[in-house]
Each structure stands twice: as structure tokens, then as C-alpha cells.
Amino acid sequence: MTKRTIRSGHANAGHTNGGQGAGTKRRHLLRAALGGVGTVALAGCDRLSNNEAFVDVLKSAQHLSRAVHKIVPGRKAMAQEFAPADVAAHFRSNGTLMPADADYQALQKGGFSEWKLQVGGLVETPAAFTLAELRAMPSRTQITRHDCVEGWSSIGQWKGVQLSHVLAQVKPLANAKYVVFRCADSMDGPSLDGRDSRYYESVDLDDANHVQTVLAYELNGQPLPVSNGAPLRVRIERQLGYKHAKYLMRIDLVESFAPLRGGNGGYWEDNGYEWYAGI
Amino acid sequence: MNPSAVPVDATVAPALAPPERIYRHRLPVRLMHWINVVCLTILLMSGLTIFNAHPALYWGRDSTFSAPWVSIMAVDVPGGFAGVTRIAGRTFDTDGVLGASKVGDATTKTARAFPSWATIPGPQWLSMGRHWHFFFAWLFVLNGIAYVLYAVFSGHLKRDLLPTGAELRNIGRSIKEHLMFKHPTGAAAKRYNVLQNLAYLVVIFGLLPLVIVAGMAMSPMLDSVVTGWVELLGGRQSARTLHFLAAMGLLLFVLVHVFEVIVSGVWNQLRSMVTGWYAVPADKVGE
Numbered sequence: 001m002t003k004r005t006i007r008s009g010h011a012n013a014g015h016t017n018g019g020q021g022a023g024t025k026r027r028h029l030l031r032a033a034l035g036g037v038g039t040v041a042l043a044g045c046d047r048l049s050n051n052e053a054f055v056d057v058l059k060s061a062q063h064l065s066r067a068v069h070k071i072v073p074g075r076k077a078m079a080q081e082f083a084p085a086d087v088a089a090h091f092r093s094n095g096t097l098m099p100a101d102a103d104y105q106a107l108q109k110g111g112f113s114e115w116k117l118q119v120g121g122l123v124e125t126p127a128a129f130t131l132a133e134l135r136a137m138p139s140r141t142q143i144t145r146h147d148c149v150e151g152w153s154s155i156g157q158w159k160g161v162q163l164s165h166v167l168a169q170v171k172p173l174a175n176a177k178y179v180v181f182r183c184a185d186s187m188d189g190p191s192l193d194g195r196d197s198r199y200y201e202s203v204d205l206d207d208a209n210h211v212q213t214v215l216a217y218e219l220n221g222q223p224l225p226v227s228n229g230a231p232l233r234v235r236i237e238r239q240l241g242y243k244h245a246k247y248l249m250r251i252d253l254v255e256s257f258a259p260l261r262g263g264n265g266g267y268w269e270d271n272g273y274e275w276y277a278g279i
Numbered sequence: 280m281n282p283s284a285v286p287v288d289a290t291v292a293p294a295l296a297p298p299e300r301i302y303r304h305r306l307p308v309r310l311m312h313w314i315n316v317v318c319l320t321i322l323l324m325s326g327l328t329i330f331n332a333h334p335a336l337y338w339g340r341d342s343t344f345s346a347p348w349v350s351i352m353a354v355d356v357p358g359g360f361a362g363v364t365r366i367a368g369r370t371f372d373t374d375g376v377l378g379a380s381k382v383g384d385a386t387t388k389t390a391r392a393f394p395s396w397a398t399i400p401g402p403q404w405l406s407m408g409r410h411w412h413f414f415f416a417w418l419f420v421l422n423g424i425a426y427v428l429y430a431v432f433s434g435h436l437k438r439d440l441l442p443t444g445a446e447l448r449n450i451g452r453s454i455k456e457h458l459m460f461k462h463p464t465g466a467a468a469k470r471y472n473v474l475q476n477l478a479y480l481v482v483i484f485g486l487l488p489l490v491i492v493a494g495m496a497m498s499p500m501l502d503s504v505v506t507g508w509v510e511l512l513g514g515r516q517s518a519r520t521l522h523f524l525a526a527m528g529l530l531l532f533v534l535v536h537v538f539e540v541i542v543s544g545v546w547n548q549l550r551s552m553v554t555g556w557y558a559v560p561a562d563k564v565g566e
Contacts, residue, residue, distance in 0.1 A: 030545075042401060045321075049400040049407045058410040061417050069500045077503035080510075088341055145341060145515060147499045149405065151333035152342040153515050238500045272406035278500030279413060 059274065066276040075206040079237035082143040082155050087220060091156040093227035094148060096199065099185035099247055107184075112231040117166075117215070121180070121252030124171035131217065131231050137161040140214050148241040149273065158235050160216035164209040166251075172205075176253035179208040180260065181234055184247035187267055201245040202257045202265040202275070203236055212237040215248065240277035242268045301469055303557035308435065311426045312552055318419035319529065321411055324399040326526055327392075328408030334392030336523060340514030348520075353379045353390035360390060420491060427483070439471060440480060446473040462543045465562035475539075478532065486528045493522035 048054045099105070107115045112131050120126035141159040148154075163179070180202045188197035207213055214235050217224055224230045229246025236243040243266075257263070262270030269275045304312070335347035348367055353360040362378020364371045380394035381387070382402065395401040399411050430436040446453075453473045456463070463472055471479070495501045496509045496518035512518040540548045544560065551557035 030541075042396065042399070045324075045399045045411075046401050049404070049411075055407070055410060058414040061410070061414040064417060065413065073501065073504040078506060079499065079503050080507055082340070086340060092342070092344065145499075145502075147497070147515065148333070149409075151329065151519060152335075152337075152344070153340065155341045238503055240499060268406075274406075274409065274413075279498040 062274045062276040065279055069278050079144055079212055086155050087143060087157055088154050091219060092154040096185040097227040100189060101184055101186050104184040115231055117232060117248060118250040119166060119170045121254050122173040122176040123253050127170050134161050135217060137165055142212055144237050146241055157220050158214060158216040159218035160214035163213045163215055172253045175255045178202045178204055178254050178257055180252045180254055180257060181245035181248055182250035183245050184249050199245060199267045201243055203243060207236050238278060243277050298558040298561055300556050300558050302555050303551045304555050307429050309552055309555060311422055314422045318415045318422060321399060321415045322419060323526055323530060324397060325408045325411035328398040329412060331392045331403055332405040336520045337516040338513060338520055339516050342516055351377045351392035423487060440476055442473045442476040460542055464560040468559050482532050486525050490522060490525035493518045493525060
């Protein structure tokens with residue numbers, strides 16, 4: 001905990017007029033009192049931010065948001081799509097721009113010809129798909145806006161296969177509730193100590209089977225650049241950017257993401273961000 | 280009644296009479312006012328934490344990273360860095376407050392847009408700022424809906440908030456009185472004055488709905504309520520700008536509001552918003 005005070009320049013302003021009448025004194029007292037209350041309140045907010053039970057209460061708002069959003073706008077509502085003229089000249093890249101992991105770099109050197117997307121978990125027929133196989137499947141092209149949790153937006157054109165199409169081929173079991181995306185990039189550097197920090201994400205089946213949820217292999221008409229997640233990334237168009245996992249290696253269907261890593265369903269979720277990123 | 284037992288009030292000069300007290304603010308209004316105080320404070324300060332994660336504003340659908348119309352940043356200067364604010368191509372030196380400021384008791388500056396004394400939490404911590412913001416956004420919206428319903432159905436809106444035609448015609452006088460820091464007394468003090476009415480109406484039916492709708496327009500999920508509705512605000516990045524400007528408008532309102540409370544009798548005003556009872560400032564003798 002860092003101790004913080006209201007800047008004294010703010011609390012003690014108003015000395016300029018020399019005369020220190022009773023009114024001025026009272027005003028000083030009032031200002032000091034307000035400053036004091038402010039300081040204590042701010043310190044209190046910081047203390048509460050480190051109180052797990054309190055933060056759990058704050059974080060519970062996402063369940064309310066998600067429950068309401070399931071009704072309005074609804075499970076199948078479509079994110080806005082744009083015209084080719086709206087596409088940004090340069091689509092912003094964020095997070096990992098080039099995975100440092102040796103296994104990924106080897107795949108990249110080979111033009112991803114050795115890469116395969118593994119799809120398994122709670123499914124009837126686990127399968128693996130090459131990039132060529134995914135490209136041969138029916139595709140969807142969409143121009144959408146990517147909204148980062150930081151606040152910026154970028155518009156790009158994505159082409160890929162709908163995740164629902166891939167899931168239909170592996171036949172999810174009835175108890176499958178979430179789709180987990182496992183990625184190639186270690187976020188905290190390659191895991192020399194064996195600690196896995198590779199990016200991962202998860203969404204529910206509504207988002208997984210949404211029309212606009214595609215496994216994208218093209219951005220703006222070109223093969224997906226490495227900085228945007230080559231060879232394959234997922235688009236979850238109605239949620240913030242950190243849900244759109246890049247450098248996909250594996251997709252698993254699970255009943256619960258609690259047993260995975262930090263238990264919160266994603267790399268950034270394990271670092272304090274909301275699992276539901278619809279706002 | 281014994282004719283000699285004349286009520287004391289009638290025999291003394293009006294100026295010495297105990298002030299007339301009126302029940303000015305009803306319980307629901309008082310309660311919702313203070314909930315609003317807590318919500319707006321937390322929303323503003325946690326909002327600045329969120330802004331700090333990408334301290335630039337754009338107009339349009341997406342971000343033109345090279346040309347924001349507002350950006351707050353730290354720039355390199357000999358011997359370190361300094362905070363500057365750029366608005367529409369002009370650069371302002373805001374070192375120490377915007378762009379670079381000391382966090383707490385630190386002796387060196389940190390590069391951050393809004394200073395730690397203006398954000399919740401104090402340290403730059405986006406995920407925590409979001410948790411505060413969205414929890415209190417719900418409380419704020421529910422409180423706001425309850426208030427508007429109450430105002431309409433209890434008669435508060437018609438009785439207290441809407442100015443009469445005569446009041447509107449006399450707006451010039453009210454402006455003059457405000458500029459002279461002259462506050463209404465007697466019967467006139469029992470009602471909100473016309474500038475107060477207009478300020479409250481602009482906030483309740485203008486700024487507050489705008490800040491909420493522009494906030495919702497930033498949600499990628501709520502974007503899908505009606506395809507393309509975010510375009511009505513000029514696109515998502517325009518909505519972010521409008522959300523920020525509306526919040527600054529609310530801050531300005533709060534500063535003026537608190538100033539007026541202080542200069543028009545701070546304890547009387549505070550008491551009336553806590554207990555409901557307001558002492559009507561007496562008319563001056565001979566007026």
C-alpha cells in the first residue's frame with residue numbers, strides 16, 4: 001500500500017490576500033477538512049482495491065451485465081459491420097507482436113506447413129486441422145471494429161472459418177459449456193522454469209457459435225501477419241480485444257475453466273480483468 | 280384565548296423573528312442525491328483511471344493513432360520528461376498535473392495522464408478502475424431511473440424543477456443576481472430559482488443521459504442492440520469523446536453546485552439535504 005495525500009497546493013491555496021480574518025481562517029479550516037476527508041476517502045478506496053472480498057463484490061457487476069446482455073441485445077445479435085472504405089490503413093497490433101517461443105518460431109520458419117489446430121476436450125471426435133484444411137472450409141469475410149480494453153478501436157477485414165463449423169465436425173458433448181483457446185505465445189517470456197504463461201482465453205457456447213465468431217487466417221486480404229496472430233486467431237466480435245486469442249494452437253471444450261491455470265478462464269482474467277468482456 | 284397573550288412573533292421586528300423553516304427536500308430526493316454523490320465521485324475518478332490506459336481522444340469510428348484531437352502525454356526534455364497536453368494541434372505545458380506527476384510522496388515524477396490524486400485507484404491499475412467503474416455505473420443508472428420515475432410521478436418535476444413562464448421571462452434578473460452573488464430571500468428562496476431549474480434540467484435530461492448512452496456505445500456487446508446505432512453518436516471513438524466531455528460537463532456542474540452551496544449558506548443547505556429542513560433566509564427589513 002502506498003500512502004497518498006491530496007496535493008497540498010490544492011488544499012492550501014488562497015494565501016495571496018495577506019489579511020487572515022476569521023472568515024479566511026474558517027475557509028482554511030473548511031478546505032483542510034475537505035482535503036483531509038478526500039485523502040482519507042482515497043486511501044480507503046486504495047485499501048478496498050486490495051481487499052479480495054470487496055473486489056469480488058465489485059467484480060460481480062459483470063455477471064449482472066452479462067445476464068442482461070443475454071436478453072438485450074440477446075445471444076445472436078450482430079456486431080456492426082463496416083464498408084471497405086472504413087478499414088484502417090494500418091490495423092493496430094497489441095500484446096504479443098512476435099512470440100519468443102522456439103516451437104512457434106520453428107513453425108513460422110516453415111510457413112506454418114507443420115502447424116495444426118488441435119480440437120479436443122469434451123468432444124465425440126477430436127481432430128486436428130492443417131491451415132490448408134481450414135482454408136478449404138466455407139469462409140466468412142467481415143469488416144469489424146476491434147475494441148481494445150485500453151480504449152482505442154481499429155477497423156479491419158477478417159476472413160476465416162466460422163468456429164461453429166469446426167465445432168460441428170468434432171461434435172461437442174452435452175456437458176461442454178465453454179470453449180478454451182490455447183495459444184503459442186508465452187506472455188512472461190518462454191517458460192524456462194516450466195511455469196506455463198502461454199496466452200489462453202475462453203468463451204461460452206453462445207459466443208463460440210455466434211455467426212461472426214470466426215477463426216481468421218486473413219487480415220485485409222493478406223495472410224494473417226505474425227503481429228496479428230499468424231497463422232490463426234479467433235474473432236469474438238462482441239467482446240473486447242483480449243478475448244480474440246492470437247497464435248491459436250489448440251481448442252478445447254470444457255465443462256468448467258476453474259481447473260485451468262489461475263482458474264479465471266484467461267491470461268488477462270488471471271491478472272484481474274473480467275472474464276465477461278462485453279463492456 | 281386571553282387577549283393579552285399576544286404571540287411573541289407578532290410584536291417583534293421581522294428581522295429578529297426566528298427564521299421560517301420549510302421541509303424542502305423529501306426523503307427519496309435526499310437519499311438519491313447522496314447515492315448520486317458517491318456514484319458520480321467514484322465514476323469520475325475510476326473513469327480517469329480508464330482514460331489513463333490510452334490517454335487520447337478521437338472523433339469517428341476508430342482511432343487515428345497519429346492524430347488524436349486530445350492527448351495527454353510525457354515528452355522527453357533535457358534531464359528527464361515533462362507532462363504536456365495537446366488539444367487540436369496546440370501543446371500546453373501541464374507538467375506536474377497532466378502527463379507527468381508525482382504519485383503520493385514520491386520524489387520523482389511518473390508518466391501518467393491524470394495524476395494519482397484524481398484517480399481510483401491511485402496507482403495506474405486499469406482492471407481495478409474498470410471494476411469500480413462498472414459496479415458503480417449500475418448503481419448510478421438504477422438510482423437515476425428511480426429518480427426520474429420519482430420526479431415524474433411525485434410531482435417533483437412539475438412542482439420544483441420546471442420553471443414557470445414568468446420565471447423564464449425574468450431570467451435576465453436571475454442572471455444579474457447570480458453574478459452579484461445575491462441569493463433569493465423570503466418567498467423567493469422557497470423555490471429553486473430559474474437558473475437553478477435550467478441547470479438541473481440540463482444535467483438530469485441532457486448530460487446524465489448523454490454520459491450513460493455514450494458509455495453504453497463503447498460496449499462492443501451493446502453495439503449490437505440495433506445495428507449501427509453507435510453511428511448516431513459519430514462512431515465508437517466519438518462516443519468515447521462524448522462520454523469524456525459529458526463527464527467534464529458534470530464535473531463543472533458539481534463545482535458550480537458546490538460553490539453555490541457554500542456561498543448561499545453551507546450549513547443550511549447541507550442540513551436541508553440531510554434532514555430536509557431548510558431555514559428560509561429572511562427578507563431584509565424595508566425591502
